[in-house]
Structures are given as structure tokens and as C-alpha cells.
Amino acid sequence: MNEPQFALRIRQHLNQGARVDARVAAQLRAAREQALARHRSEPEAGLALASNALGRLGGVRGLSLRVLLPLVILGVAFATAVAWQQTQRVAEVEELDAQLLSSDLPIDAYLDQGFAAWLKRRASQ
Amino acid sequence: MAEAARLAIALAAALLLLAAPPAAAAPEKDRRWSELNAEQQEILVPLEGEWDRLEPAQRVKWIGVAKRYPKMTPVGQKRVQTRMKKWVKLTPEQRKQARENYRRISKVPPEKRGDLQRDWAEYQSLPPQERQRTAPKKKPVTAQ
Numbered sequence: 001m002n003e004p005q006f007a008l009r010i011r012q013h014l015n016q017g018a019r020v021d022a023r024v025a026a027q028l029r030a031a032r033e034q035a036l037a038r039h040r041s042e043p044e045a046g047l048a049l050a051s052n053a054l055g056r057l058g059g060v061r062g063l064s065l066r067v068l069l070p071l072v073i074l075g076v077a078f079a080t081a082v083a084w085q086q087t088q089r090v091a092e093v094e095e096l097d098a099q100l101l102s103s104d105l106p107i108d109a110y111l112d113q114g115f116a117a118w119l120k121r122r123a124s125q
Numbered sequence: 126m127a128e129a130a131r132l133a134i135a136l137a138a139a140l141l142l143l144a145a146p147p148a149a150a151a152p153e154k155d156r157r158w159s160e161l162n163a164e165q166q167e168i169l170v171p172l173e174g175e176w177d178r179l180e181p182a183q184r185v186k187w188i189g190v191a192k193r194y195p196k197m198t199p200v201g202q203k204r205v206q207t208r209m210k211k212w213v214k215l216t217p218e219q220r221k222q223a224r225e226n227y228r229r230i231s232k233v234p235p236e237k238r239g240d241l242q243r244d245w246a247e248y249q250s251l252p253p254q255e256r257q258r259t260a261p262k263k264k265p266v267t268a269q
Contacts (some may be wrong), residue, residue, distance in 0.1 A: 094189030104199030110223035123237035
């Protein structure tokens with residue numbers, strides 16, 4: 001008997017064997033669900049352990065690491081973004097003032113209410 | 126799904142933390158006049174008398190301007206030094222207005238305007254009514 005034939009036989013046996021009565025089917029189903037549930041809860045166990053350790057260290061019992069960690073990350077990210085934006089704004093004003101003060105025109109030209117508009121109007125003519 | 130979302134948040138935060146420091150140069154620190162180095166004092170000397178009375182944010186800004194000073198042309202450097210004193214005497218609103226006008230004037234393409242100094246002289250030689258006519262009004266004036 002070659003390999004494909006053997007596989008066919010096994011398949012036929014398995015197909016026949018799968019016809020179990022309702023009680024056995026229920027038992028098999030329960031066992032499978034139990035195994036799946038255990039498999040799912042394994043990674044959570046590690047996180048729960050870390051959460052407990054944190055709870056013991058920082059006295060934040062009741063607050064899960066799963067809630068705390070994303071919040072801390074978000075907080076740090078937000079603070080960094082705000083600080084970065086502020087630095088950018090300061091740098092922008094520095095650059096602008098340096099350009100303005102070294103430009104061809106005196107400060108009075110930039111303080112004048114009409115000059116910029118006059119220049120723009122003339123350029124569009 | 127929740128794991129994926131958490132991972133995405135953590136990754137985004139990590140990226141932000143990594144990307145932020147090089148993108149923005151470390152901001153200058155506020156310093157009293159005596160704490161400035163010799164080069165900064167030399168550049169900012171027109172402000173020596175009022176330096177310690179300036180707002181901290183203004184001092185930080187001027188230290189930033191001094192950092193850009195060596196890259197300016199000699200003419201530009203001279204202009205900055207002669208204009209500093211006048212600039213610090215303006216109100217924050219006036220400075221804001223001047224920056225706004227600087228942006229507007231810079232946006233006019235050079236080929237569409239002449240030499241800016243000549244333009245300014247020409248504008249100043251206009252009669253006052255003519256100059257006021259161009260000043261922006263609250264409501265835009267449209268041809269009737």
C-alpha cells in the first residue's frame with residue numbers, strides 16, 4: 001500500500017469514527033472548550049503577575065497594569081508632543097525676528113499699516 | 126484586537142519619543158546678562174542696559190537670535206544690532222503686527238516688486254491720503 005492509499009484509508013476511518021453519539025460529542029466539545037480557555041488565559045497570567053507586582057510596589061492595588069500602562073504611555077507622549085510644539089514655536093519666532101531685523105527694510109516699514117497692502121496691490125497690477 | 130491597539134499606542138509613543146529630540150534643537154536657557162558668554166554679550170550689547178528687565182521668554186528669544194547672528198551677512202549683522210533697541214521697546218502687539226507684515230511682504234515674489242528699499246521710499250513719498258487709502262480696513266471696500 002503506497003502512501004496516498006494509506007492516507008485515504010485513514011481518512012475513511014476518521015470519517016466513520018467521527019460519527020459519535022451525542023454524549024461523546026458533548027464530552028469532546030467540553031474538553032475542547034476547556035483546552036481553548038486555558039490556552040487563552042496563559043498570556044494574561046503573565047500580565048496579571050506584573051500587575052500584582054506593580055500593585056505591591058506602588059500601592060496602586062485595583063488599578064490594573066493593562067489600564068495604567070497605556071495611560072502612562074499616552075501621558076508621556078502627549079507631554080512630549082506639547083513640549084516639542086512649544087520648542088518649535090520659539091524657534092520659529094527666533095528665526096522670524098532674525099530675518100526681519102536683518103532685512104532690507106527698517107522696522108517702521110513693517111509697522112506701517114498700509115505698506116504691505118500697497119506693495120501687494122502694486123505687484124498684482 | 127485590544128492587544129494590537131495597545132501595541133500600536135506603545136509603538137506610536139516610542140516613535141514620538143525617539144523622533145522628538147533631534148527634530149527640535151534644545152531650547153536656549155534664560156540667562157542674566159552676567160551669565161551670557163563673551164560672544165553673546167558682544168552681539169547683544171545694545172540690550173545690555175535693559176537685558177535683566179526683559180521678559181524671560183524675550184531673553185531666550187534674543188539668545189536664539191544671537192545664535193543665528195554669525196550666519197548673517199555683515200550688513201545684516203549691523204542692521205540687527207542697530208534695530209535691537211527699538212524692537213524691544215515695541216509692545217507685543219506691535220511686534221506681532223510687524224511679523225505679520227514681514228510675512229506678507231516676503232510673500233510678494235521679488236520679480237513682481239522692485240528693490241524693497243526703493244519701494245519703501247516711494248511709498249513714503251506718497252501723499253498721506255494716498256497711503257491711507259491702501260491701509261487695510263475692517264470691511265473690504267468693493268467697487269460700487
